[in-house]
Amino acid sequence: MAIYHFEAKVISRGKGQSAIASASYRSGEKLYSERYNKFNFYGRSVAPKTFILKPSNAPDWTLNRQKLWNEVEKIEKSKNAQLARDFILALPSELNEEEQEELLLNYCQENFVNHGMVADIAIHRDKDGNPHAHIMTTNRPFKENGDWGTRQKKVYHYDEQGNKIYDKEKKTYQCSTEKTTDWDSKERLKQWRENWAVAINNSLEKKGLNITVTDKSFKEQGKKELPTKHLGSYAHQLELKGLPSENGDINREIKKYNQLLYKQEQLEKETKEKNQTNPFTRHFTPKEKRILSDLSKELNVFISFEKLEDKKRMLNNWKNSALAKQAMTNGQEQEPILSKIKDQKEAVEQAEILLNKEAQRFISAHYPKVNTNALSPYMARELVDKTIHNEQLFDLKETEQILLKSQQQELSHNLSLLLKDPYISVRVMKEKLNKQEAILKTFCAKHDIQLENKESVARQSDEVKKAFQGIIQPLARYKMAIKAVHYYHETTIKEHLPMIDSKQLNELQKEQLCNAILYFGDQLEEKVVIDVLNDRKPMKYDTATKECLLTGLLEEGHTHLSEVEKQFFENPSMKVMFFNECVQTKDFSKAGKQTLKAVFDKNYTNVKDELNKEKNVEEKNYYRNNTNNFNLLKGLGTNLLFTILRGESEPERPAHKLKKKKHKNDRGYSPRM
Incomplete structure (x- = not known):
């Protein structure tokens, strides 16, 4: 495949360059410099093919390479003088040597020589597959008599009567200087580049090759x-x-x-083609598109629900890293990073709001019987995604099944986060619950609604009823999640520490105790439990072991770690808790502290790199995890789990045997909670 390469530079005395030395290197000839009183020679394994072309008004001595460039060194007297132009042109390998020479010489004649330059040409073929030409051209034009001309001229200013304007203060006529050629202009350089592409394409076409290059x-x-x-x-x-x-x-x-x-x-092209044939596509307003475009640039990701979930996960990891480093140094170096993380989290929230609005509009347009206020954002986007993917609208029964299934998937995912991530706790969910209850309280006061009085709700307008249900739904979800986690804490403590009465523990103690059970595993001892219950930080490893483990984490492939240790550190939560233990350790050796810092840099620099790099827009089903893999809830059973989440005292029939009811009312369909 023909390549285009056109490089233009200036050989300048100000950069320590010499016209003679440059010509010797390009031509492979031994040349004597009169200015520096020395010979220059650069031997080459393959002798370059050289030419010199001159305009008709240039003297014959310009055809002598040594004479030419010594004369240039003489006429250009400034210590910063520009001695010559230097061009490097790639020759198309599709042409044979004779065709390459013809192409090059014709180009130099038409673009340089015919405009008054002397062109010193050298073709290098000493590198396989890389034939190219070096061209040195003179910077100063020649007069008609063969003498050197000037590079600029004086131009006098004239008044309206055609008289020279005299400057009394300077006691001279007003004038300015103009260049005698356009060889220094950007326009001329652009023309040279374009002409070289045209010349190559003409030569390739002449040879019958359907190949083109562009400048x-x-x-x-x-x-x-x-x-x-x-x-x-x-x-x-x-x-x-x-x-x-x-x-x-x-x-x-x-x-x-x-x-x-x-x-x-290619993915965008396929998506566009698919959207053109799919009657159900996403629609954003022009303003929303602009905002999403700006947010995409700020977050450096393709804006989608899945990508935003990934982004939130990475921001949490980055924040944990920054907080840990701040604890290690007791300084404020991490404040700019924490501020940036906060800004990016706000950008993620803004993007999610726009995507949720679009999903609500889609459902209102295509599923008018579905009460959008009763749907969580996840349930809404699941229905939209499935509709677009299947390129068809679902009937009411199918819609009900999709929403009920997505509700279960959302709950499983949220519980997975709560149970697996030590940084997401019941307290966080309670904060959300309290915030939602405050919103409900304000709403009820505004519309004179008493929660214990159903009539106060029934007399409201349809719009207020929908808004009321939209506030109630998140409350139910938060309460379900909190109940499930409470049950998990109770059963985990009962299984591993049956001697402890969990009813005597507060929520924080239960949570910390469950984290300790996960972290210490078989090494859980009575002392650890006592430390946890007294709000002390128990240590799993002694300092020497921690330093060995840090060394193993630092090495590629973790060769110093056992298989058990490797599996342990593959769990992000376990790794974070280990790092927290290291941060609390005060007696690390100097080498140990350096290793700890290196491990932090290695583990969390990758997080920052992932935040900044260009991400592949191929979407993945983040939420569509098979609930059978939700191993932290194994043993609960589907019916028992839903019993707990509904707040009922006795198990119902299995969920798959429950009769699905269609709720038909003036507000449309509302999924069962």
Whole structure:
């Protein structure tokens, strides 16, 4: 495949460069510099093919390479003088050597020589698959008589009568300088680049090849790919030997990025094609699209419910890391990070609000009998997702089944978070419950509703009834989750510590005791239980063992850890509790402290990297976990679980045998809670 490469630079004395040395390197000839009184020679395994082209008014001595560039060194006297232009052009490997030479010489004649420059050309073929040309051109034009011309000229200013304007203060005529050529202009450089692409394409077409190149950047072409960097001679040689180079490493990362970008574009294309044939698609207002676009850039993720869940998980991990590091250093270095995390959490919440609004609109438009105020955001988006995925509307019975199933999945997921993550506790759920109860209290006061009086609700308008039910529903879900977790705490303590009367413990003690049971496992001793109940931080490992484990965590593959230890640390909650224990340890050796810091950097830098990198937009079913895998609730049984969640004292029949009732009223369908 033909490649396009056009590089233009200036050879300048101010950068310590010499015209003679540059010409010697490119031509492979031994040249003498009169200015520096020395020979320059750079040997090459394959001799370059060289040419010199001159305009008709240039003297014949310009065809002598040594004479030409010594004269340039003489005429350009400034210590910062620009001595020559230097071009590097990749030659298309689809052409043979004669065709490449014809292409190059014609291009140089038309673009440089015909405009007054002398062009010193050298073709390098000493690298397989990389034929290219170096072109040095003069910066100063020649007069008609063959003498050097000027690079700029004086232009006098004239009044309306055509007379020169005299400046009395400076005692001279007003004037300015203008360049005698446009060789320094951006427009001319752009033209040179474009003409080289045209010349290549004409040569390829002449040979009957259906291949084209372009001088346009990816950005100018409207492409999102990143361009690779030019390796250069030294880096190219390193790469050929199998050694990495800086630009080579950068190019490999760019290629990985472009591959991910291609996959993303293909996915977006497939999604767009699918949406064109799918009558049920998501619809956002122009304002919502702008806000979502801004939030996507701020969060650096494709905005979807699944991606936002991932984002919240990563932000929680990052926050825990920052708080732990802050505890270790007793400083304020983590405050900017915590502030950034807070801002990103607010952005996630804003995005979720917009997605929830869109889901509500979708259901109102396509499922008018469903009471949207009775749905949780998760239930609403499950119904929307399934409708779009199946490209059809569901009847009332199917809709009821989808909503009931999604309700169970949501509960399982929320309980999973509560039971598995030590940072999400009953207290958090109670805070949400209290907040929702405050909202309910304000609403009831505004509309004169007494919760114990059903008539006070019945006399309200349909709109107020819907709003009331929308407030009641989250209260029921929070109470269900809290009851289930209380039951989990009770049964866990009873199973592992039957001698303890859990009724004598407060909620925090139960929660901390269950965490200790998970963390200590078979090593749970009476002293640990006593420490927990007295709000002391028990230690599972001695300092030496902690240092060994930290060393194992730091190594790739964790080779120093046993299989049991590896499995233990694969659980994020266990790893976090271990890190918390390390933070509380005061007698680490100097090496141990350094290892701890390194482990923190390794584990939590990955979290920050994940937050900043470009993410693949291929969506995953985050919530659609099989409830059979919910092993922390095993033994509860479906019927017993729902008995607990409903707050009933006796088990009902199994949930799958319950008769589903259709609730038909003036407000439409409302799922059973």
